[in-house]
Amino acid sequence: MLQRLIRLLRGTETSSKTAKSRLKLILVQDRLGIDEEVMKELQVEITQVLSRHFTLGEQVEIDLQREEQAMALVANIPITGMKDRKK
């Protein structure tokens, strides 16, 4: 009971939330056979390319999801505006 109160005060994430995000991250690597470094590089490069055209809220999130026949690399791109295209 006291522990729960402490958790509430701290606003810590539940362990199941942590588990889910850890699993999602590790499964991208397991499924593709690539490690965390490559994933981070991908994330940085995708963010760079997109920020040539958009102003981004935060870093782009990438996730590997299973679909019926194949894997899909899915990106969540928080966009706050368009950038001026220099002509």
Add this chain to the structure above:
Amino acid sequence: MGKIIVTTSGKGGVGKSTSVANIGTALAMLGRSVVVVDADVGLRNLDIIMGLESRVVYTSMNVIDGECELEKALVIDRRVDNLKLLAASQRNNKTDIQPDQMKEICLKLSETHDFVLVDSPAGIEQGFENASSAANSALVVTTPEVSAVRDADRIIGLLQSKDITDLQLIINRLNPELVKRGDMLNQFDVLDILSINLIGIVPEDTDIVGASNRGLPLIYDGTSGAAGAYQRIARRLDGQDVPIPEFRAGSWLGNLMGKILGNN
């Protein structure tokens, strides 16, 4: 031709054998002819969970070695009609059987039975290869824990690479109390990650241990939460449309009352 279904998980101890024993019995209770096949050579468990261990005379190894006919090796469960067990050899190991040999046995059994349920060992090595050799569909068993889910994901990938695309997920040992406290992944979390069809959720049930102690699968106890779940899974496998109930964390007294009243 009957359906050949492999029950696998990757991770050990998540409830494959228990699921095969209970679902197999439940299907037989529905009137189907069922053979449950233990593919865990060297570490067999299906016989002891089903309480048939003292009646195993011949195993799949004997059949493959030509020492006896397949029909003779099948142990007939006397508690329900149309349920048989093909036990695994306890003295050999998994490399003593080849996938082709297991495939031949399973195909032969499917000619005369509605369901051939193959209990795969844990792992991704030859035991799994043998168990999945003849399957046209799979039951993937996982618990809502990180290791089990990770291994289940791997096994799903392997099954898909074998063109076994009819994959059904069983989430075993779901504990509504822990889910409520945020200490356990819920079914939506697990499904979001694994992304295959869900065929059933089996709640954590302390009666499971007593059942295997007695060699009497829990399916015979209508009041148990797990029994009800396995019953529903069997019906879905048999083509019936059965909704998945909500599992709520209840009070200790509420759950006790539920058991006494036989709610499920």
